Amino acid sequence: MKPNQYSTIRKIILTCMILVPFIPFISILGTGYYYFANSLEASTTARLKRVVDDHSQMIQSFLNERKADLEFVQNAYTFEELSRPQGLTGVFQLLQNKSSAFLDLGVFDQAGVHVAYQGPYQLKGKVYNQYEWFKNVMRQGYYISDIFLGYRNVPHFIIAVVREENNRKWVIRATIDTFTFNDLVKKIRIGTTGEAYILNAEGLLQTERRSGGSLMEQDAHYRPHLVYHEDMRVFIDTDERKREFLYVTTWLKNRQWQLVVRQEKADAFKALRTATYLIVIISVVGGVLIIGVAFFLTERIVRRMEQMDAEKDSLSEQLIRASRLAELGEMAAGFAHEINNPLQIIKNEQTLIEMLMAEIKQKGELKDSENLADIEDSIKQINLQISRCAEITQSILKFGRKTEAARQDIELNSFIPEVIAMVSKKASVNGITVTQQLQDHPLYVHADPSQLQQVFLNLFNNAIDAVIERHGGSGGQILIESAVATDGNINIHVRDNGCGITPENLNKIFSPFFTTKPVGKGTGLGLSVCYGIINNMGGSMRVSSDPGSGTTFTLDLPAGKP
Amino acid sequence: MEKMKLMLVDDEERFLATTKKLLDKKDIEVVTAANGMDALEILRQKNIHVVILDVKMPGMDGIATLKEIKSRFPMVEVIMLTGHATVESAIEGLKSGATDYLMKPTGIDELVGRAEEAFQKRQRLEEKIRLAQSRKFMKSPRDILRDAEKPE
Numbered sequence: 001m002k003p004n005q006y007s008t009i010r011k012i013i014l015t016c017m018i019l020v021p022f023i024p025f026i027s028i029l030g031t032g033y034y035y036f037a038n039s040l041e042a043s044t045t046a047r048l049k050r051v052v053d054d055h056s057q058m059i060q061s062f063l064n065e066r067k068a069d070l071e072f073v074q075n076a077y078t079f080e081e082l083s084r085p086q087g088l089t090g091v092f093q094l095l096q097n098k099s100s101a102f103l104d105l106g107v108f109d110q111a112g113v114h115v116a117y118q119g120p121y122q123l124k125g126k127v128y129n130q131y132e133w134f135k136n137v138m139r140q141g142y143y144i145s146d147i148f149l150g151y152r153n154v155p156h157f158i159i160a161v162v163r164e165e166n167n168r169k170w171v172i173r174a175t176i177d178t179f180t181f182n183d184l185v186k187k188i189r190i191g192t193t194g195e196a197y198i199l200n201a202e203g204l205l206q207t208e209r210r211s212g213g214s215l216m217e218q219d220a221h222y223r224p225h226l227v228y229h230e231d232m233r234v235f236i237d238t239d240e241r242k243r244e245f246l247y248v249t250t251w252l253k254n255r256q257w258q259l260v261v262r263q264e265k266a267d268a269f270k271a272l273r274t275a276t277y278l279i280v281i282i283s284v285v286g287g288v289l290i291i292g293v294a295f296f297l298t299e300r301i302v303r304r305m306e307q308m309d310a311e312k313d314s315l316s317e318q319l320i321r322a323s324r325l326a327e328l329g330e331m332a333a334g335f336a337h338e339i340n341n342p343l344q345i346i347k348n349e350q351t352l353i354e355m356l357m358a359e360i361k362q363k364g365e366l367k368d369s370e371n372l373a374d375i376e377d378s379i380k381q382i383n384l385q386i387s388r389c390a391e392i393t394q395s396i397l398k399f400g401r402k403t404e405a406a407r408q409d410i411e412l413n414s415f416i417p418e419v420i421a422m423v424s425k426k427a428s429v430n431g432i433t434v435t436q437q438l439q440d441h442p443l444y445v446h447a448d449p450s451q452l453q454q455v456f457l458n459l460f461n462n463a464i465d466a467v468i469e470r471h472g473g474s475g476g477q478i479l480i481e482s483a484v485a486t487d488g489n490i491n492i493h494v495r496d497n498g499c500g501i502t503p504e505n506l507n508k509i510f511s512p513f514f515t516t517k518p519v520g521k522g523t524g525l526g527l528s529v530c531y532g533i534i535n536n537m538g539g540s541m542r543v544s545s546d547p548g549s550g551t552t553f554t555l556d557l558p559a560g561k562p
Numbered sequence: 563m564e565k566m567k568l569m570l571v572d573d574e575e576r577f578l579a580t581t582k583k584l585l586d587k588k589d590i591e592v593v594t595a596a597n598g599m600d601a602l603e604i605l606r607q608k609n610i611h612v613v614i615l616d617v618k619m620p621g622m623d624g625i626a627t628l629k630e631i632k633s634r635f636p637m638v639e640v641i642m643l644t645g646h647a648t649v650e651s652a653i654e655g656l657k658s659g660a661t662d663y664l665m666k667p668t669g670i671d672e673l674v675g676r677a678e679e680a681f682q683k684r685q686r687l688e689e690k691i692r693l694a695q696s697r698k699f700m701k702s703p704r705d706i707l708r709d710a711e712k713p714e
Contacts, residue, residue, distance in 0.1 A: 339647050347668075355584065394665075
């Protein structure tokens, strides 16, 4: 398979492995976030609304109660009764007993004259008919003021009610302690930043605000929201310090006051923010994990595929080579057989010529001459060449033969030295050191001894030739090494420090008739035969070479039984 | 001592002709046959000691000819001549009763040498047979009569 196909496969697997988990992963997180945010917003708003609802009713009823108190007093007592200082004092004490919010109590006649007063100040006798509150109460029948400073220069608000008695109107007025009223609103607390306060129609704070803002202070920033609306209004706005607040407002007291409940958005949606952080962390960690695993697995899968393809390729290459060798073998055998017949005739003809020549010479019919000597030499040469041809055909036939090998378990520690002994003379004559590095314990292979011997002799002879080519008469080294491979097979390495094999020759080294030796020195069948033998044994043969520094042939043979 | 009579069987006419000339020069009595049928016919007519038989021939091939020779003339020594250097064909020949085998191309001296060996083997065998027969003479005249009734 081509490398760009692997990169396509890698891309596809990677995309699938990242996208497939990512889509549900992100969907789950997204859906969860969406519904959680919605429900949190709904519940937070509902909580604020409930607070607004409860407290607006409480405040309204507080105001109504105080008003009702005064109305009760007016109904229970006459103007004359209350005009007397002792009478008013008694009533005031009764009122204070009921609600400590009452600070003082005053009675006014139709002209606005302060007829009686019970409280900490000296206000008796003052005339109020020009005051706005007095005009209002006379017109409306009752009046609840905004919080104001008035004479006392302390924040307070007043409730005044009017009663008509014997065609004469009189007014009773109470000052309500703003602190008591303040507490009522101020103690509302939602989360850490949730608070409530009251603003009048001009935007002045009617109660203290916990987050800052004293009584009577102007909340200018809030001004745009002081428009009238029915029921409750929910909105989000930023304050002067750029904090986002969730507001719920409602109008009280005949649209004069607005109850504001607000909570900083960050506080109200703290859980959402925590959830968001968690979602981000989970997304990042999960994403990194998914991508990491995807990359890791993809790499493994693709590498495994590459490995399998490579194995498949090498296997099919081996198969092709083996079948090609088998075909070649058959062809070569047939060819050799056909050559042998004419060779036989030529040989006999040559023998006959030789004999006849000898006879003629003996009879003295032929005089010795240079030409005659040449003819005799030619005849001899023909014989030599016939022998050479015969040798080649023998090798070819050996290569092509399909004999059933007589396999047995061979102990290498004794077998290898025996084979080495056969070539040791040739090696020592050429100054080659043959070293054996065999395993200490006996190693067994299952093979035909004569075939294995042929393979070893071939390898040793090749090694010797290669070493001689490079080093001449001295300095050659051949190392024979045995080892147990990881898969349990027996490996035998034949290493030489000879001339080496060029890469292009390395590819053809096991092909029949391939030789680098001069004409007449090699048939090019040796390694090819070896290859066939080892393959038949169920083993394999490898070669690696470094031109100029040496060659290693490795036999990978199935292990035998001891 | 009896002289060896040799027969060459091969489909190559030139091989037969040249080899015959060479053997004549070596003063070896030789006849030739170009195929198996001819060889069997010659064997029927003449007393041949050793047959050099090519394995691969058109028509009746070497192995078939060998089997036929061995069944009809068991005393004849056969040397297989093969262009195929496989051990199998040699083994098959030897199993079917061939005395020896030669691989092409073979030298004339080699050929003669092997033929002589085979001939000597036959001589020894004939000697034994003669000896055994002479013992039979001594033992039972009736046997001799019976043998006479039953020609070989």
